[in-house]
Amino acid sequence: MEIIPFANTGRQTTRLGFGGSGIMGALDRRQSLSMLRAAYDAGVRHFDTAPMYGYGEAESCLGEFLREVRGQVTITTKFGIPPPDSNAVTRLARVVARPVLQTFPGLKQVLRKTVIPIPGTSLSPVPPSEPNPIFTARQARESLEASLATLGTDHIDLWLLHEVTAQDLTARDGNHELLRVMEDAVRDGKIGAFGAGSHRDQIPELVRTQPDFCRVAQFEWSVFDPAIPDTAYPRIHHRALSQHLPLLVAWLQASPATCLRWSTEVGADLANARVLAQLMLKAALVMNPASVILFSSKRPEHILANIDVAEDMTLDQPARRLHALFQRERPPIPA
Template structure:
């Protein structure tokens, strides 16, 4: 798979990265470890996790996996959203959310957010150096490693940053080698103000991007970027809209030489578009299905899809006003 420099860490990794939000949630530990190995065997070398994922247990699961593969892979984790601590609610959430996501996969992301919110305490993240240091130490222990390649401030806004004491800590941890680099992992609407008001924190930016989003500027001085959610709700919304407009779907299919009424073809072009329209970025995806992982890697490596993906992106950007998109897909 194509390799890319992971920001200013001095390390390279794969263009396609694996998001670990599903670990230890809908899947148990054995299945979670198996899916990590499937991603590794498929050629993926970047793994993204957070203390809150998997009701607070995803970092530990990834840490077990890293015992076999740490030198070969790069890892992102985050600070900002505390992990779950309510063990009784966690047990209930596992029993309820797992079966529901299998029955209603379209609700997976919303159910996961709701379950994690319900099982967390009311602890407020204030983004202080003290809280950050404690979170970093916990992540290092959970991941069973002495360094984290990329450490992101999770769901932070410009208003959360009151002084440069946190920035000093981040820079010190880079000097110590505890983290390779740092940055922001937040929603796209928060990125402009963070870039304007606190550019020193923005060595790396991680936020959502799909063909439905405006084109990303790639100036030489732009921070390194990682994108996620190229599919999810956006895929479902776009597939629904194309299914309802047969004439538009046929026209776009002819222009891209793909059957866009076929969910697999549509998903492949959406993922490929994320890669070709963001050529200097890592693109994250998450899956509980080994076959889907293999197909996504195949899509990433298939150069014959580059021109169709560019054309598909152009069509969506120029003709999206003809689509009847749901609010989730249009956001």
């Protein structure tokens, strides 16, 4: 697989990175470790995680895996969304939820949108009109030290402010203290680089108003999105295979004339969900040639299939044509 410089860390890594949001979620620890190993054995050398992933257990699972391979991989973790409280109730909820999510994987997105806030816990969302009070120097130090310990490493290659907004950083006078914590962590070798990992709609204002925090940006990109001009900051992208892929497949299959025309123009059978998914992933790679592209998987064969897509140059031009079609005709599917 192609190797590229990893952000501004001074290290190199693979074009494809393994997104760990599903680790210790629908998968138990044994299955999660198996997926991490499968990704590594397939050639993936970048792994992305966060303290809140996998009911708060994803970092420790990745840390267990890293014992054997830390020097050969790059890792990203984040600060800004704390792990859920660990108590008997939440532990029981994990046991109950895991097999349900394995059977109905789409339920995870529904639950994220409909979760009932619990005052005094990490499930209590900050109203969008208010700055998130977690982004302070003190909490940043504590989160970094906790992640280093949980991952079992003395350094993190990339550390991102998780779901941060410009308002979070401009609404308080002490944001220079937070920046100093991050810069000191780079100086001390605890992190290689830092940046912002947020929704794509938040990135432009963050870059405009808080460029010092946006030395790397991680956000969504799929064929629904326009091409991104060259940026002064390195980028990492995820969600290339939009969660709406099944809707897109259904729309194309229900519109035979459009599907045939698109398939002819692209040079691939877009009625085939597997082919469409391959080209959507490839589009993320070819349209963002200097970026790491994250993917997630719960099956080893899907990991291998994604590696094949990354290495298959015959898909480059069909993927570019697919992206051009999306930008020109805008299928009626929510991005």
